[in-house]
Amino acid sequence: MKNALAHVLQLTLVLGSVALFSVVCAGKDFVRPAAHPAKTYPAHDEHPDEKVTLAVDPYDLADKAAIFSVHYSEQGLLPILVIVSNDGDQPISLADMKAQLVTVDRAKLSPATVDDIYRRLSHPTASGRPSPLPFPSKKVKGTVNSKTLEEIQNAQFGARAVEPHSTQAGFLFFDVAGISTPLPGANFYLTGVRDAKGNDLMYFEIPLEKYLSAPAAP
Numbered sequence: 001m002k003n004a005l006a007h008v009l010q011l012t013l014v015l016g017s018v019a020l021f022s023v024v025c026a027g028k029d030f031v032r033p034a035a036h037p038a039k040t041y042p043a044h045d046e047h048p049d050e051k052v053t054l055a056v057d058p059y060d061l062a063d064k065a066a067i068f069s070v071h072y073s074e075q076g077l078l079p080i081l082v083i084v085s086n087d088g089d090q091p092i093s094l095a096d097m098k099a100q101l102v103t104v105d106r107a108k109l110s111p112a113t114v115d116d117i118y119r120r121l122s123h124p125t126a127s128g129r130p131s132p133l134p135f136p137s138k139k140v141k142g143t144v145n146s147k148t149l150e151e152i153q154n155a156q157f158g159a160r161a162v163e164p165h166s167t168q169a170g171f172l173f174f175d176v177a178g179i180s181t182p183l184p185g186a187n188f189y190l191t192g193v194r195d196a197k198g199n200d201l202m203y204f205e206i207p208l209e210k211y212l213s214a215p216a217a218p
Helices: 002-026 114-122 146-155
Strands: 044-047 052-058 077-086 098-102 166-175 187-191 204-207
Touching: 044 204, 052 204, 114 146, 114 166
Parallel strands: none
Antiparallel strands: 044 052, 052 077, 077 166, 098 187, 187 204
């Protein structure tokens, strides 16, 4: 009898722990990755004279993309973390910045808006492309809950300026539906960055091969 009671108590504790773990996981909020100085990322373009560096870090691998609650790759969306560091003594403006991902086939992709992403997740069949990455199945079923929408909004690159000796970062999402390998041979461009006097800085260009050929992090 005592053994049976002990078994029941042990099972109850196990089930309780599983339930608690599930609640904690379900309540987990999206946390944007910490932004390090742009020049520390493999894929970066440094402008020493202007003291500004741009870096990009695609979240194309399952372990990196696990920070999101949605498997964007399954929906034909590629999140790219964009990092801008200002090592100068004056602020720079990003209010009019324009990003573009140009594939090896010269397809010119602009970042998806929050509304674009919402529509894609609300109508997942629109992507028409299976994920090439080894994600476990986790389908979006035609609706976007408030938590997912909040994640999309919080992940987006929203900085309008970068103060002196600081870094700003955030995600841009690119619609790569129908493009099986969007990164090899691609280039990332950024224009519209201005100094404190309103003058345009030279455009930034980053070959994504810098990211693909970088040694794996230890």
